[in-house]
Amino acid sequence: MSWKRNEPEQPRGYHHGNLKEALVRAALGLIGEKGPNGFTFAEAARMAGVSPAAPYRHYRDRDELLADVAARGFAAFEDALAKAWDEGRPDVETAFHRLGRAYLAFAHDQPAFYSAMFEAGVPLDASPELRNAAERAFQQLRQAAETLISALPPGKRPPALMMALHIWAMSHGVAALFGRADGGRRPLPMSASDLLEAGMLIYLKGLGLPPDKAG
Amino acid sequence: MSWKRNEPEQPRGYHHGNLKEALVRAALGLIGEKGPNGFTFAEAARMAGVSPAAPYRHYRDRDELLADVAARGFAAFEDALAKAWDEGRPDVETAFHRLGRAYLAFAHDQPAFYSAMFEAGVPLDASPELRNAAERAFQQLRQAAETLISALPPGKRPPALMMALHIWAMSHGVAALFGRADGGRRPLPMSASDLLEAGMLIYLKGLGLPPDKAG
DNA sequence: CAGCTCATGTTAGCGGCCCTAACATGGTGA
């Protein structure tokens, strides 16, 4: 019941009606264009068409909004990784390639989310929601690691958790150092995506996994 | 000539005498304890015992001080890496291990420097000094990569630049995600240093390099 | 040593931000 407010989108009364979502969208826009530090509570309010004090009805302070953005980012991240991994179909190597590319694509295409998640200095335990969202995203990597490992003979299997951490570290390192479109960082002889792919292939080979067939 | 002002350290007149250095030290302290965003131009001035406007005689704005801190950080970083690598002595594997541990030790022991260098959002081309300092630090990694590669048969040598980028990405990924002492990030089943070491061993094995003998 | 000059300090102040307190509005359920 009560379909009174569904989509209308434009604020029109004394009450905005959807301010929390509007603030998140505004924050994403501002972080995306000016970095996580350039983002301002007051400006987000302005963009949403409300007074500077209104956001405090929805978030304790600026950091809580940032944490919410980060949590939503981790949820979207988990989604993107899950879609890319697709439970290892059609084969593990192909799926793993998609996973790596999806990681970088997310960092590249959703810089605001990625910034809030990893670069804004938001403590992971700012809220249980944030921690859980981050945990679920990481489980995607761990899941992929476990599937890859299962192709190895039992005696030569590394710990899945360690392998997942390696994958994450390499992916984040490439994304953070070389993955941004804008200037300011080092020019590369290859794309960040190719760099990560090459690095992961070497790493997998070091584990004894066969070279991919989906190159 | 003019050893008029060498060490005295304590400000005593109308003129501070060593304000620029004092500001850098203050910035390092503040960044170290409150993160790169918590750092404030005014508070650095207060710590140095001068008025809030004094820093503007030495830095155009807050960002320029941050860039200076980052540049000094890269210089110290280069130094630490060079000392650890020690031109590959006594053997390449041992030296490479020291290099990896030195990378994480720097991120761990000099969090303020590392933050300013990689997490404060300072654009690499904020100044030529900064860019050069970063470049020289990176050359340490590249140097190590080249030496490692030279042990491979000519037909199987990867590009040194790519390998250096992989080393950097993995190291930075581990440092950024797991290398901090304070809470907020994921608890690990192993130390960040061991995690990086294991990852690099697997990576090197994937390149065909022999397992180390300095474990 | 006298005096000038300019690097390096000072105070005053504008505008913006974070956040709180006190008040206003109007949607919702009894």
Add this chain to the structure above:
DNA sequence: TCACCATGTTAGGGCCGCTAACATGAGCTG
């Protein structure tokens, strides 16, 4: 119908970045 309270408002304190105008004194010049 109407009272309640979630969600908006204005006002304002304190801090910050930064600029303008002024003050000090270190060191050169003669």
